[in-house]
Amino acid sequence: MLESPAQIPQISTVHQAFIPGAGLGTRLRPLTDHLPKPLVPLFHRSLADWAMDSCARIGVRRFAINTHYLADAWADFGISPPADLPSSAGANGQPVTFRLWQGHEVALFHEPVLLETGGGLKNLVGWIGDSPVLVHNADIFSTLPLEKLAAAHEASGLPVTLALRSLGKAKHIAIDASRTRVIDIRSRLGRAEGTHVFAGIYCVNPGFLDLLPAGEKVSVIPAFLTLAEQHLLGAVVLDEGEWFDLGDRESYLLAHRELHLGPAIHPQAKIAAGARVADSVVGPGAEVASGAVVRDSIVWAGNRIAGDAVLDACIVCSGRAVSGCHRDEDL
Numbered sequence: 001m002l003e004s005p006a007q008i009p010q011i012s013t014v015h016q017a018f019i020p021g022a023g024l025g026t027r028l029r030p031l032t033d034h035l036p037k038p039l040v041p042l043f044h045r046s047l048a049d050w051a052m053d054s055c056a057r058i059g060v061r062r063f064a065i066n067t068h069y070l071a072d073a074w075a076d077f078g079i080s081p082p083a084d085l086p087s088s089a090g091a092n093g094q095p096v097t098f099r100l101w102q103g104h105e106v107a108l109f110h111e112p113v114l115l116e117t118g119g120g121l122k123n124l125v126g127w128i129g130d131s132p133v134l135v136h137n138a139d140i141f142s143t144l145p146l147e148k149l150a151a152a153h154e155a156s157g158l159p160v161t162l163a164l165r166s167l168g169k170a171k172h173i174a175i176d177a178s179r180t181r182v183i184d185i186r187s188r189l190g191r192a193e194g195t196h197v198f199a200g201i202y203c204v205n206p207g208f209l210d211l212l213p214a215g216e217k218v219s220v221i222p223a224f225l226t227l228a229e230q231h232l233l234g235a236v237v238l239d240e241g242e243w244f245d246l247g248d249r250e251s252y253l254l255a256h257r258e259l260h261l262g263p264a265i266h267p268q269a270k271i272a273a274g275a276r277v278a279d280s281v282v283g284p285g286a287e288v289a290s291g292a293v294v295r296d297s298i299v300w301a302g303n304r305i306a307g308d309a310v311l312d313a314c315i316v317c318s319g320r321a322v323s324g325c326h327r328d329e330d331l
Helices: 047-056 071-076 116-122 146-156 206-213 221-229 249-258
Strands: 016-019 062-067 094-099 104-110 132-137 139-144 160-167 174-176 181-183 197-204 233-237 243-245 277-278 293-295 308-313 325-327
Touching: 016 047, 016 243, 016 277, 047 139, 047 197, 062 071, 104 243, 116 221, 116 243, 132 146, 139 197, 146 160, 146 233, 160 174, 160 221, 174 233, 181 221, 181 233, 197 206, 206 221
Parallel strands: 016 062, 016 132, 062 104, 160 233, 277 293, 293 308, 308 325
Antiparallel strands: 094 104, 132 197, 139 243, 160 197, 174 181
16 A cells, blocks of 8 residues: 555655674573574564664665674675675774665674774774765664654764653653753752653764774764763654564564564465464464464464464574474474
8 A cells, every 4th residue: 555645754864874783682592592682583574774773765866874793694684785885884994785775785893803883883883974874773663753863863963862751661862951961860960850751763964983992892972971961962762653662572572563564474384284373472483283272372483383382472583393282482
């Protein structure tokens, strides 16, 4: 069905995006024992894929992703590029691997030593050039109007603009009366208690990278606080649309319960006659044998559920055949 004009995002002036992918994903273990967090599936597509799709909808044409943990898992991400794509290296001297994703260039920056959020961004200094970049955390699924973030960032002329939400558990961001400036983060400047949730999505100008030390493992937060202290950290409140932080097991299950992003049972899944599957998501190539009961669970691609299995609120991700009774387990 065609979208109405009101639903179609405006094309923004931000044409490149960074999807942080190097983190260890500790809050999602043991799921992240098998895949880096951005490659964890949500309704049969990786979290990185969903994030990049949101960026592409507002005109982003090129992407950077940093890798570290389980880096080999990225080998099959996208498709291999044509030979004429340029070779390059990150600021840490490591070679950059290029891929194509839906026709868009993707540069994979490997970090032998994890550089954290600030260091990973600094490592892109040669790739970013002189244009702003949209940073979209890979453990966020949203239908936020990102064109409004890009427009607010361009109009403000500020080094950084954070996307915020009014509702949510982690209200760590304090903003001023105009709702366009961040004045404190976790009360570290002693100015105000938090009133808004950071959406994990923001725009930065290339000059912001000057605030980040080169080749160091460093968070982006100290640089944000430096800007907030100078009244130079921008904000835009985006309460429209869906927003899920999928960084932990509870949120991951909740997203599969509440979102409807495609068929819950993939067409290439094999559900035997006599199997019972209810309120569950079953990935491509997964097999559920006759007699099995799968309720309120997620079965990743290629996993097998034996006929004697009874699963409730489980996530099947290991690739090992599952049998027996399980509740609230990752298998």
